[in-house]
Amino acid sequence: MHSVVNLTVHGIGPTNRELDPGEDGTWVNVEQFEQVLDAVVGRQDVHITFDDGNASDLEIALPRLVERGLTAEFFVLVGLLGEPGRLDVAGVRELAAAGMRVGSHGWAHRDWRKLNAAEVKQEIVDANRVLGEILGRPVSRVAIPFGSYDRHVLGRLRRAEVTCAYNSDGGRANPDSWLQARNSLRHDIDAAWAPRVMDGTPSPPLRARRVAARAYKRLRG
Template identity: 45%
Template sequence: MTTHVNLCFHGIGRPGPEREPGESSYWIGTDLFHRVLDLVADDPRVRLSFDDGNASDVEVALPALVERGLHATFFVLAGRLDDPRSLDADGVRLLQAHGMTVGTHGMDHRPWRGMDPATATRELDRARTDLAAVTGRPVEHAALPLGRYDRVLLSRLRARGYAGVHTSDRAWAREGAWLQPRFSLRATDTLEDLRHDVLRPPALPRRLRRELVGGLKRLR
């Protein structure tokens, strides 16, 4: 069984006023971001992704990725395309033009667990359609806002034909699996945290504990 590590970034640089509580805790400094990329650039086990569609995706992240020849998937909030602090349609197309993958993070950055049918249509269908209209390509991958899910949500995503769904479960991922856990980097993380807690394969008890957590989410 081949496994890999999914690293997830949110904002890079100095965060502005929070649009929701706790948002700034998921922003990391530009210097740390560059050092993380340098650390993992030659590591074939690492996959990179970005959530929330912040403007720093094109202002900071894209040039650094291109310079190092790295690929990433960007999970964009379709409802923020007109927000001056977020990616706009031109920014999304710029990511795609440089070979990056564009996925959906929904419309309004709200939890997808427990949505009524109208909200599910807005978050899972309309956001996807809006992004596909921007890119001119199907949007095949989704990242779960706030990492919350259950079996009902996963069934909804499968029924809509998503090729892959990305979580925040902080576990190593299985190559080719439909559900992909990720490690989100936070403002308090250091390069040593990344080396020790993320890039080092977990001991068996820790791995089993994390797999149990994910399994319980899928069953509830």
């Protein structure tokens, strides 16, 4: 069975907003981002995704993707659109007009394992609905904040008719799987990182740990 590698970008370059605790760990500079893009060119088995709806998605990422003939999928925080350092509604539409896919990262970047009933509706149902109204078409693909899920979260997504859910479990993924593992760019990556993630073969112990961790997450709750 062929497989794919899903990469996750968060923020790129300077930002004019205060980062959340630990968020700087997934922020990369422009050179690091360009090194990853250059490694991805021509790879049909690699998918690029973006989380959080940062302004750098539009200002830095989009022109560099277009320049290389690449497409990507952007998962935005619907309730934070228009805030300093974030995409606004016009920016979301510009990404879509440029041929990029846009999905939901929820409403306000909350852990979906710790929601009450009202928050579940806002994060999973309302976010998809509002984003669909912005784009003029249904939205049914999501990226789970913090990669935090359990059997209850997966059940809620199924009931909300989500057609694809991305997590942060790492490793390669079956392209036909409803739940997709991703690999996050981090602040300390070097030029060898992307080729290593795309072409490296994890050791048997690492593969076993990943399989066990995914099984545990699906069943816990």
